[in-house]
Amino acid sequence: MSRNTKISIRELTKVFYKKKQSVTAIENISLDVEEGEFVCIVGPSGCGKTTLLRILAGLENQSSGRFKIERSNEDRPNQSMVFQERGILPWLTVEENVAFGLNMRHLPKTYVKERTNYFLRKVGLVKFANMYPKELSGGMKQRVSIARAFANDPEILLMDEPFGALDEQNRYILQEELLSIWSETKKTVLFITHSIDEALYLSDRVLLMSAQPGKMAAEIKIDLPRPRKLEDIRSNPEMASKFLDIWQHLQTEVQGSRL
Amino acid sequence: MKDLKNPIETEKQEWRKQQNQQRLKTWLTIFSPICLLLIWQFLSQSGLIDARFFPPPTAIISTFIDLLTSGELFDHINISLFRIFAGFLLGVIPGIILGLCMGLYAPIRHFLSPLIMALMPIPTLALLPIILIIFGIGEVSKVVTIAGSVFFPVVINTVAGVISIDSIYLDVAKNYGAGRKDFFLKIALPGSLPVMLEGIQMGQAIALLTIVAAEMMGAQSGIGYMIWTSYSAFLLKEMFVGLILISFFGYIFSLLLRALQRKLLPWR
Helix, strand or coil: CCCCEEEEEEEEEEEEEECCEEEEEEEEEEEEEECCCEEEEECCCCCCHHHHHHHHCCCCCCCEEEEEECCCCCCCCCEEEECCCCCCCCCCCHHHHHCHHHHHCCCCHHHHHHHHHHHHHHCCCHHHCCCCHHHCCHHHHHHHHHHHHHHCCCCEEEEECCCCCCCHHHHHHHHHHHHHHHHHHCCEEEEEECCHHHHHHHCCEEEEEECCCEEEEEEEECCCCCCCCHHHHHHCHHHHHHHHHHHHHHHHHHHHHHC | CCCCCCHHHHHHHHHHHHHHHHHHHHHHHHHHHHHHHHHHHHHHHCCCCCCCCCCCHHHHHHHHHHHHHHCHHHHHHHHHHHHHHHHHHHHHHHHHHHHHHHHHCHHHHHHHHHHHHHHCCCCHHHHHHHHHHHHCCCHHHHHHHHHHHHHHHHHHHHHHHHHCCCHHHHHHHHHCCCCHHHHHHHHHHHHHHHHHHHHHHHHHHHHHHHHHHHHHHHCCCCHHHHHHHHHHCCCHHHHHHHHHHHHHHHHHHHHHHHHHHHHHCCCC
């Protein structure tokens, strides 16, 4: 193996138990993500993608199995999450939101300021630094969320359908911006999405999950050179066939869960 | 069909129309109390209502001025305001602290909420005899009475405020490693503040209701005492001065709290 494994997950299972009924959300998930890799997880709704991410994010405990995130630096936080929507705090300004992780770690003020400004500039929100989230559009809010995660400089980034609530136009713009920041920092990213286009455009590898219980079904490598353009994906026949593969997998999964 | 030539001119007129409507609304708001006073004055002077029970506003105003110049009124206002402020703070501050603790820690909440639910329906005024026995007939007993009535809406709204914080914000705090103190100051306090302030606003209104009744029952000074003694002596003009003062202070306190709300919640 030429690269280092950054995230290793072994036989991770999560069961939800309520009123004498148990539902297995994810079952025996094992996977490795390499350092600097951008991995998308695609699967039908309710397949436990979010549960998997929440376990890695420390927001939920697994029922069995284990996972490990390789640390490169003791001062770095393990992971930071970009939430679906409503993930930024309405009572903090844009700047305070971006600085949130750094402030929670009580880092020196000048360092926080400098780093916050850098990422505000990266996402084009310098002019909005002192505004409250209520004054921002959906796309701008997700930019704040992304800037907050990158500013925190974690070992890995977890993203839970960050662009799911955006309109198509905005989604493309934010995907492009995300790739540009990512290519600079080379963070390891685990990204959940519903959108096949999004997965093909962003990732090095797409993992397909099956539903109830959520398991890893297949993986598809996307070895297009970077920087990528959306047009390249759309006009590439190989990508078109990969799109169809994933589409068919999702179709059968959805059909299967209906029976 | 009307031909609209100049688009800017058209919109300008539209804008002026809206401005005029805004002005009208402001005037209506100011006009309603004046209107009431005018009708009252007319009815009272023309003898349609008995001027002994409803003295005309002009007579009440001149009584007000007399009482002011004699200095007697100032003493009543001072002592009442002192009791309101002291009782308000004594009720609000423990209410907020206990409310935050109950909201954040479920065991405390489950332990204390039956007590609060059971004590809340008892009017503090009904407890006044007991309060007088414990705290004596001095200022402390009045302040405690007000504090007791202010405490409940504040504590209940603060708990509701903390519980109503969207769970995603708790996830964000946890994910970004917020410690206990940061969680309290950066998430729980600001997140519960809007609902908490509604409770404080309610507490303010209850404080005024309570002070008047408490001073009627067990005091030798204050606006409530003045209302009661004037009524007993059939000095209805003096009584009305007292009633109007209470309504005036209630209005001013509401305005002050609204201003505070805007100041504390710029993000709303």
